[in-house]
Amino acid sequence: MKECPCQSGWDYEACCGPVLRGEKEAASASDLMRARYTAYVEGAIDFIVESTWPDRRDELDVEHIRRWSQESQWEGLEIFDPPAGAAGPRDEEVVVFKAYYRDPQGDEHVHYERSLFRRDQGRWYFVEGAPGRQEPIRREYPKVGRNDPCPCGSGKKYKKCCGRAQSA
Numbered sequence: 001m002k003e004c005p006c007q008s009g010w011d012y013e014a015c016c017g018p019v020l021r022g023e024k025e026a027a028s029a030s031d032l033m034r035a036r037y038t039a040y041v042e043g044a045i046d047f048i049v050e051s052t053w054p055d056r057r058d059e060l061d062v063e064h065i066r067r068w069s070q071e072s073q074w075e076g077l078e079i080f081d082p083p084a085g086a087a088g089p090r091d092e093e094v095v096v097f098k099a100y101y102r103d104p105q106g107d108e109h110v111h112y113e114r115s116l117f118r119r120d121q122g123r124w125y126f127v128e129g130a131p132g133r134q135e136p137i138r139r140e141y142p143k144v145g146r147n148d149p150c151p152c153g154s155g156k157k158y159k160k161c162c163g164r165a166q167s168a
Contacts, residue, residue: 090119
């Protein structure tokens, strides 16, 4: 029993294996995303090409995809709930995901993407992807300026008190 690389928690043969071999279709856009990630892990480049929307296949740099697949150490996949209002019509879905990997030098990377998938005649295809957006940082307290009184209550300016510790 081999756990599926897509980290679904399922056995490979009950998850992405049959989809990659063409024995069954992905049931949803998220399932196709999982299978595409597993294809990168296993170097199944033909599946990446075949699961791309037919009108977009000519745009693929297959050699780049092959190198990225083979040279990366794939470490995990995280799929997020669909963005509000992004579900679209029944035959189109948006999948937001992060794929974690290491490059040949061992540096960690996160591929964060918002991908559009479309279904045609019962089969899901990847159409296009755009970089995912990080949520803006929201502070719980107002930002303290350099010349504001220090919030610790010392009576000194922030830059001469706790701000000095931050810049040291």
